Amino acid sequence: MSLSDLVLSIADNKQMLGLRYAEWATRAPSLEADIAAAAMGLDDLGHSRVLYGCLEPLGADPRGPDRESDAGSLRSLQYFDEPWTEWAQFVAANAILDTAFTVMIEACVNGTVEVLQHRMRKMLMEERYHFLHGRSWLKSGVDANPLSEAWREAIEWFGPLDGETATFHKEGRLSMGPTELRARLEERLETKAPAVQIDWKAWDPVRRRSRPGAIDDRTFAMLRGLEEKKYAKAPPAP
Amino acid sequence: MGPGGLTHYKRVSGDAVEYEVFARKTRGEPLHQVGSVVAPDDDLAVAYARATYDEERWVEMAIVRKEHVIELWQPGEA
Numbered sequence: 200m201s202l203s204d205l206v207l208s209i210a211d212n213k214q215m216l217g218l219r220y221a222e223w224a225t226r227a228p229s230l231e232a233d234i235a236a237a238a239m240g241l242d243d244l245g246h247s248r249v250l251y252g253c254l255e256p257l258g259a260d261p262r263g264p265d266r267e268s269d270a271g272s273l274r275s276l277q278y279f280d281e282p283w284t285e286w287a288q289f290v291a292a293n294a295i296l297d298t299a300f301t302v303m304i305e306a307c308v309n310g311t312v313e314v315l316q317h318r319m320r321k322m323l324m325e326e327r328y329h330f331l332h333g334r335s336w337l338k339s340g341v342d343a344n345p346l347s348e349a350w351r352e353a354i355e356w357f358g359p360l361d362g363e364t365a366t367f368h369k370e371g372r373l374s375m376g377p378t379e380l381r382a383r384l385e386e387r388l389e390t391k392a393p394a395v396q397i398d399w400k401a402w403d404p405v406r407r408r409s410r411p412g413a414i415d416d417r418t419f420a421m422l423r424g425l426e427e428k429k430y431a432k433a434p435p436a437p
Numbered sequence: 438m439g440p441g442g443l444t445h446y447k448r449v450s451g452d453a454v455e456y457e458v459f460a461r462k463t464r465g466e467p468l469h470q471v472g473s474v475v476a477p478d479d480d481l482a483v484a485y486a487r488a489t490y491d492e493e494r495w496v497e498m499a500i501v502r503k504e505h506v507i508e509l510w511q512p513g514e515a
Contacts, residue, residue, distance in 0.1 A: 229453075231474050231485040238488035332484035339477065 200363040200404050202312065202372055203257045208274040208356075208407050209300055210250035215279035216297060217243030218418060222282055223289050235332055239293070242325045249318055256314040267423060270413035274406045276352045280414050291345035294333030294388060299353035301326040302375070302383045309374035310367070334388065351395040356407045357381055359399045455503040456482040460495040468499065 221240035227233045254260040265272040278296060283289055304322055307315040337346075357377040358364035368376030375383060385391055401409040413419070453475045459468040471490050476482035479500075486500050 229475070231476060231481075231489065235484055235488040238491060328484045328487045331480040335476075335478055335481040335484070 201257075201259055201261070202315075202367060203254050203259045204261050204274075204405060205303075205364070205367070206250055206253050206257060206307075206315070207261050209303060210247045210254075211274040212276055212279070212296075212300060212356075213243045213250065214247035214422075215273075215275040215414065215418075216292060216300070217241070217245075217247060218421075219279055219283055219292065220289070223286075227289070228286060235328075236289070239297075239329050239332065242329065243297075246322050246325075249322070253314055253318055257312075270416070270419040271411070273414060273419075275414060276356060277408055277410050277412055278349060278352050280412050282415065282418070285342070285345070287341035288345045290333065290336040290341045291349040293329060294337040295346065295349035295353050295384070296356075297326070297329050297333060298387055299356060299380075299384055301330065302380050302387065303357070303373075305383070306368075306373040306375040306380060311371045330387065337388070347393050347395075350392045351397070352408070353384060354381055354392060354395055355397050355402065355409060358404070358407065359402065363404060453477045454482075456486065456500045457503050457506065458486045458490055458498065458500050460490060460493070460498040462493055462495060464496060468497065473503065474500070 217240045219240075220236050220243065224233050224237035224240065227236050254262070263272065276296070278288075278292060283292070301323065304319050304326070308319050308323065310316070357380045360377050362377070364373065364380070365376040367373040368379070381392060398409050403409065414422075454477070456474050456476060457470055458472050458474060460471045461468050474482055474485040474489055476485050482500055486498065490498070
């Protein structure tokens with residue numbers, strides 16, 4: 200596992216977060232929330248592109264050809280495997296997972312890796328608005344189930360206390376390790392994480408999740424441009 | 438989304454308030470009103486204003502609760 204693997208995980212998760220946000224651009228509880236969902240979706244898709252662009256300067260691009268054919272090779276969390284059916288899932292992702300990714304970006308920006316310091320800083324400015332949006336909706340009260348699932352996946356995503364993330368922290372490449380990341384997330388959300396049981400033996404350090412699965416076929420096809428082709432004009436007959 | 442997804446939420450919340458949005462593109466020009474948003478609190482109003490009125494590269498944007506604007510006179514009263 201390298202720092203590139205971690206950056207790719209942030210990128211894949213932000214890509215999926217952006218797509219799931221965008222799916223709510225016409226069905227959020229208010230017109231303003233519709234527009235915010237679209238804007239946040241665009242932000243996160245943009246962030247993912249910047250992050251993919253960091254892989255080459257980091258020296259090792261872990262993306263293989265299987266990403267074109269195997270949805271399970273993408274490194275997004277289980278939370279994004281299926282489209283959300285309830286607004287509470289949106290809010291939990293917005294408040295907890297989006298902020299978890301932001302906290303990791305803070306750790307990169309305040310770490311010693313120059314390319315990450317420079318390229319990721321602007322994301323923190325844009326993420327301020329995601330945070331305000333998520334925290335405000337969180338305070339309005341949403342169902343507990345998506346919240347506990349988002350907390351569990353966030354803590355899992357930070358990684359085990361003796362894993363690579365902790366090593367990157369010790370080396371200074373990240374300014375925070377799993378313990379500090381969790382504390383920072385709790386501090387920002389002004390709440391303690393619920394007690395979660397994580398089976399670290401089943402945890403996949405590449406995908407940073409302990410449960411198998413992959414994004415749904417339609418979303419995977421869309422990522423590869425196959426959905427768009429359905430609506431393309433047929434080529435003229437020879 | 439299933440039909441039950443929105444039933445817990447109203448499209449316009451009863452306690453939502455209106456905020457006026459002001460912005461300017463350069464330091465030399467005055468702030469001017471670019472629109473308004475409706476939100477239940479200041480944080481959400483900030484997020485909504487930024488998302489809704491991001492068509493320009495504003496150097497400054499500010500919001501104010503409409504109820505906090507003190508009108509001196511209205512059209513036709515001067």
